[in-house]
Amino acid sequence: MIAFALVALAPSCNSLPTSNQQPGECGVGLVIWMRQVKTAQYQYFTVGDGIFAYGAGVTALNLKTSWQTDLSVEQCQTLRGLTQRGGWLNENPPVQVAAMDDSVADVAVGWDGGRQQFVCAGDDASLKAVTGFLLKIADIRFKRALDRLPEAGQQTK
Helix, strand or coil: CCCECCCCCCCCCCCCCCECCCCHHHCEEEEEEEEEHHHCEEEEEEEECCEEEEEECHHHHCCCCCEEEECCHHHHHHHHHHHHHCCCCCCCCCCCCCCCCCCEEEEEEEECCEEEEEEEECCCHHHHHHHHHHHHHHCHHHHHHHHHCCCCCCCCC
């Protein structure tokens, strides 16, 4: 099994536990913990064996997820492409130091050829691309919840 251990570099941050995210169907396994300490905003993303899981707020602060879904073949291909183009699968990933009050992310990535971990600023283009893509998938759960609500207007009794 591929195991990742991340340790936050900023002294005010928690440290991530060991995670066993297998590349599986997507060809890439991920753990991303994003935090904006100044505004107390937290997000936690995992991808392993073709399953994406997401948590936000207190759930993410506690390094937990509250929702998960299977990724399609197309979603897996997109995710693998984003991590490759972002340099996450290279020998030297896009490490950037963020100020203590800026958004920062701990990232662990594993693929068929290896595994690595790094910390980068929340405004890193590759991080925004990967998390933006994953957030679009996570937003599906809100759409499903809204679709179950009755439409506005006159309701029958």
